Amino acid sequence: MQPSPEQSPHHAYPDHWEADVVLRDGGTARIRPITTDDAERLVSFYEQVSDESKYYRFFAPYPRLSAKDVHRFTHHDYVDRVGLAVTVGGEFIATVRYDRIDATGRPASAPADEAEVAFLVQDAHQGRGVASTLLEHIAAVARERGIRRFAAEVLPANTKMIKVFRDAGYTQQRSFEDGSVHLTLDLEPTAESLAVQRAREQRAEAKSVQRLLAPGSVAVIGVGRTPGGVGRTVLRNLLGAGFTGRVHAVNSALDAGQDTIDGVPAHRSLGEIGDPVDLAVVAVPADRVPEAVADCGEHGVQGLVVLSAGYAEWGAEGRERQRELVRQARSYGMRIIGPNAFGIINNSEAVRLNASLAPDRPASGRIGLFTQSGAIGIALLSGLYRRGAGLSTFISAGNRADISGNDFLQYWYEDPDTDVALLYLESLGNPRKFTRLARRTAAVKPVVVVKGARHSGSTPPGHAVPVSRIPDSTVSALMRQAGVIRVDTVTEMVDAGLLLADQPLPAGGRVAILGNSESLGLLTYDACLAEGLRPRPPIDLTTSATPQDFRDALSAALADGACDAVIVTAIPWVGENGEAESGDGEVLATALHAAAAAGPAKPVAVVHVEIGGLAEALSAATSTVAQQRPAAQPLAAAQAAPTRAPAPAPGTPETNSPEAETDTPEDARRTGRIPAYPAAERAVRALAEAVRYAQWRRQAAVPGKVPDFLDDTIDTQGAAARIDALLGADPDPRGVPLGHDEARELLACYGIAVRPTLPAPGPEEAVAAAARLGYPVALKTTAPHLRHRADLGGVRLDLDSEAALRRAYGDLTELLGKPAELRPVVQAMAPRGVDTVVRATIDPAAGAVLSFGLAGAPSELLGDTAHRLVPATDRDAAELIRSIRAAPVLFGWRGAAPVDTAALEELLLRVSRLVDDHPEVVSVALEPVVVAPQGLSVLGASVRLSPPPARNDLGPRRLSNY
Numbered sequence: 001m002q003p004s005p006e007q008s009p010h011h012a013y014p015d016h017w018e019a020d021v022v023l024r025d026g027g028t029a030r031i032r033p034i035t036t037d038d039a040e041r042l043v044s045f046y047e048q049v050s051d052e053s054k055y056y057r058f059f060a061p062y063p064r065l066s067a068k069d070v071h072r073f074t075h076h077d078y079v080d081r082v083g084l085a086v087t088v089g090g091e092f093i094a095t096v097r098y099d100r101i102d103a104t105g106r107p108a109s110a111p112a113d114e115a116e117v118a119f120l121v122q123d124a125h126q127g128r129g130v131a132s133t134l135l136e137h138i139a140a141v142a143r144e145r146g147i148r149r150f151a152a153e154v155l156p157a158n159t160k161m162i163k164v165f166r167d168a169g170y171t172q173q174r175s176f177e178d179g180s181v182h183l184t185l186d187l188e189p190t191a192e193s194l195a196v197q198r199a200r201e202q203r204a205e206a207k208s209v210q211r212l213l214a215p216g217s218v219a220v221i222g223v224g225r226t227p228g229g230v231g232r233t234v235l236r237n238l239l240g241a242g243f244t245g246r247v248h249a250v251n252s253a254l255d256a257g258q259d260t261i262d263g264v265p266a267h268r269s270l271g272e273i274g275d276p277v278d279l280a281v282v283a284v285p286a287d288r289v290p291e292a293v294a295d296c297g298e299h300g301v302q303g304l305v306v307l308s309a310g311y312a313e314w315g316a317e318g319r320e321r322q323r324e325l326v327r328q329a330r331s332y333g334m335r336i337i338g339p340n341a342f343g344i345i346n347n348s349e350a351v352r353l354n355a356s357l358a359p360d361r362p363a364s365g366r367i368g369l370f371t372q373s374g375a376i377g378i379a380l381l382s383g384l385y386r387r388g389a390g391l392s393t394f395i396s397a398g399n400r401a402d403i404s405g406n407d408f409l410q411y412w413y414e415d416p417d418t419d420v421a422l423l424y425l426e427s428l429g430n431p432r433k434f435t436r437l438a439r440r441t442a443a444v445k446p447v448v449v450v451k452g453a454r455h456s457g458s459t460p461p462g463h464a465v466p467v468s469r470i471p472d473s474t475v476s477a478l479m480r481q482a483g484v485i486r487v488d489t490v491t492e493m494v495d496a497g498l499l500l501a502d503q504p505l506p507a508g509g510r511v512a513i514l515g516n517s518e519s520l521g522l523l524t525y526d527a528c529l530a531e532g533l534r535p536r537p538p539i540d541l542t543t544s545a546t547p548q549d550f551r552d553a554l555s556a557a558l559a560d561g562a563c564d565a566v567i568v569t570a571i572p573w574v575g576e577n578g579e580a581e582s583g584d585g586e587v588l589a590t591a592l593h594a595a596a597a598a599g600p601a602k603p604v605a606v607v608h609v610e611i612g613g614l615a616e617a618l619s620a621a622t623s624t625v626a627q628q629r630p631a632a633q634p635l636a637a638a639q640a641a642p643t644r645a646p647a648p649a650p651g652t653p654e655t656n657s658p659e660a661e662t663d664t665p666e667d668a669r670r671t672g673r674i675p676a677y678p679a680a681e682r683a684v685r686a687l688a689e690a691v692r693y694a695q696w697r698r699q700a701a702v703p704g705k706v707p708d709f710l711d712d713t714i715d716t717q718g719a720a721a722r723i724d725a726l727l728g729a730d731p732d733p734r735g736v737p738l739g740h741d742e743a744r745e746l747l748a749c750y751g752i753a754v755r756p757t758l759p760a761p762g763p764e765e766a767v768a769a770a771a772r773l774g775y776p777v778a779l780k781t782t783a784p785h786l787r788h789r790a791d792l793g794g795v796r797l798d799l800d801s802e803a804a805l806r807r808a809y810g811d812l813t814e815l816l817g818k819p820a821e822l823r824p825v826v827q828a829m830a831p832r833g834v835d836t837v838v839r840a841t842i843d844p845a846a847g848a849v850l851s852f853g854l855a856g857a858p859s860e861l862l863g864d865t866a867h868r869l870v871p872a873t874d875r876d877a878a879e880l881i882r883s884i885r886a887a888p889v890l891f892g893w894r895g896a897a898p899v900d901t902a903a904l905e906e907l908l909l910r911v912s913r914l915v916d917d918h919p920e921v922v923s924v925a926l927e928p929v930v931v932a933p934q935g936l937s938v939l940g941a942s943v944r945l946s947p948p949p950a951r952n953d954l955g956p957r958r959l960s961n962y
Helices: 036-047 051-058 067-074 130-144 159-166 191-213 230-241 286-299 316-331 374-386 405-412 431-442 472-481 490-502 518-530 547-559 585-598 614-619 680-700 716-727 740-748 763-773 802-816 857-862 874-883 887-891 901-917
Strands: 019-022 028-033 081-088 091-101 114-121 149-154 172-177 180-186 217-221 246-250 264-267 279-282 303-306 335-337 343-346 353-356 364-371 391-396 420-425 447-451 485-487 510-515 565-570 604-608 757-759 777-781 795-799 824-828 834-843 847-854 865-869 921-931 936-938 941-945
Touching (some): 019 130, 019 191, 028 130, 028 316, 036 067, 036 081, 036 091, 114 130, 130 191, 191 303, 191 335, 191 343, 191 405, 217 230, 217 353, 230 246, 286 303, 286 316, 316 335, 364 374, 364 405, 364 490, 374 391, 374 420, 374 490, 391 405, 405 420, 405 431, 420 490, 431 472, 431 680, 447 472, 447 490, 472 865, 485 490, 485 680, 490 680, 510 547, 518 565, 518 680, 565 680, 585 604, 585 614, 604 614, 604 680, 716 740, 716 941, 740 941, 757 763, 763 802, 777 802, 802 824, 834 901, 847 874, 874 887, 874 901, 887 901, 901 921
Parallel strands (some): 217 246, 246 264, 279 303, 364 391, 364 420, 420 447, 447 485, 565 604
Antiparallel strands (some): 019 028, 028 081, 081 091, 091 114, 757 824, 777 795, 777 824, 834 847, 834 921, 921 941
């Protein structure tokens, strides 16, 4: 809503303050600035507020607003006086305003940095978290306008409002003056305020999903009068699943007198339904959806599943139709799955919801599945069904215009019915938030992701996402940092999901292999080595092995303290006539189940070749051992924190003694199912993912720290002053590359010393530079096409005299061109060591990324670079160095002296701090960084500054834009 001309022309309407939010009960609302056009809305809102709430607001009986009040509360300059409203269905349900005040509490103008704040929430909407959400948004507005503190006067009896201020997490002071509580809030975000904000976000978004997955009643809009069609199919599936709530069919073209369809009540509109409707499944053509949504909104429906196509996947016109759909639904407080969705399933016995196009409700299980593709969803459901896997919930979000995978991570985080989260994603709408939520969820339950459209260079039609410049390999590394198990195919996702859902996590990578085929055992052994596991020599039970032999061997392997997991291999038995016999798979499955149930809690997987009935029998849960798991809780609260050991050098054997592994991040409960795989490679790959994930969980229990020992050597304010001066009052939005000296001075503020480089436009200048720096020196070209290209002869090292320098200068110009083209420089020689590269870049979508690798063409060609999100912890720095494939070069490979990795870790932390403290630093590249046995030398540095990119993860809670 735009302001009238009466608004101050100097302060345009701040439309970036508008936001859709999810409230505590899962419903949505809109926050926006109040304008002069809102007079009638304000009066209507005030009339619906109780006398008690009015008294709390004005400290006196105040039955109605005067014309002067209305004018004052609707006319703002959006700087010193600001008012925000929360709306549902276009009508106000709450307001907040601030007025800038001076030290005496009287109205003031800038530069005063304090404001008085007051709230008013309609009684019918109190308890929904409206005031808490408003406080986040008005605080962000105030900070933007230079206000640093809020003052508030609250009556002692107004305990709800006092609690809103007290629980916000801001630094605050309270006093009792003249019969009221005087509160002062410091608006600078704190770790506590951010934690409070994110906890509220989690509860609200999880509740919004829960309202969709566990409705008390469902209406299917667009049910055909004759069998067939999308709406009729969904209705049939709802009834076939045995939905425990009420079901209604809606069709505006019903025949006169027709009051049921398939035995359920039929209506021409939702308005005809006398009972409340919680969820509406919309299956009408796109041009009729707005009418259906309006009908739902007027009837108080809580959420929508829009199966209808014809939206953003159809081009520009469809994208605008999709935006309007989301705007319309949110204006009524509803959330949307879709459009172009396949539907949702909730297998809870208390719900039994199949509001999808899937004809058969899959078995109940512990896996939650989210997919952005209906076709992939069908394939995944089919694959899980064939392998006997069960689901807790299934969501196919289509264009995911509103509810996305992030929302379901919020829900699954504490869902007691879900142990493993599987997500097929074609785009990441909010990568920063996804990484944060995935890390938190992965700390209590596995998150397995397949990322589609990795190399297409574009996002799927219908998915509006921020543009990201980081390559897919970096995305994968960042997911790994967050504990996400990223696999390449949906088959691998199912393979990993089955093992993680049905088996305990392994305590290490030691694998026992046993079976009745020596060849299959060796294939499994080789696959384990390829995945970085530590297999023991396979135990060959021979082809004459009986099910009892398998049981005894598995029992012995599980009891072995030097074994962390077991892979059983099985082929058909050979009968007396020489023909292969499939045997009784159920008998073998019973034997394996018995051994696994009686032994220690270690993962077991089976690789089988055409043994009839074995996979089905193994996938059947044994009811005597299947147990329901409790709701997830943070790992740190569920177990004692183990002592952290320093990160080992690459190639160092990991400690796997039973004592070292007693703190496994999984208990002894299992479903009784044993996952079966038709190929050794698939079983081993799934097990290897479980091993890596378990190791991440153990490390996540003792999080790394951002060390404070650097503080004494960092000049944050000096760096900020330099950045402001370099950017200037009107910075170029494309960014400002710094010169060599400018970059050196900025980096020096963070204790990063770059070896000085002096220009050498001619031989005489080169000699003078060398005399100033001291021999030996290096002569380098800095032309862009020759930078860091020692292979082209553009770098000459160890020049220990004037004669050697002059000779090198002549050779260089004769070989490569004139000095003006080469831009030669002279630099003092650094101690010999390993050449490395340290970089930090800001990606608009993913955030700040710290990268490390060895310098040179081989590392670039092989993509041997490690990445971590900023801010990096001490553990991140250690892992960055050790996670590249060429890391052994740093630790004494082939008898070479190990280099000073401690100095390298410190450099990484300093770069991380620089980028984290100053978002204007959008790019840092240190190349090469020569790491010697003692110390390191930064020989080259480039820095780029730019106006800080917008952050959508640190501000107040808001839903993504449509």
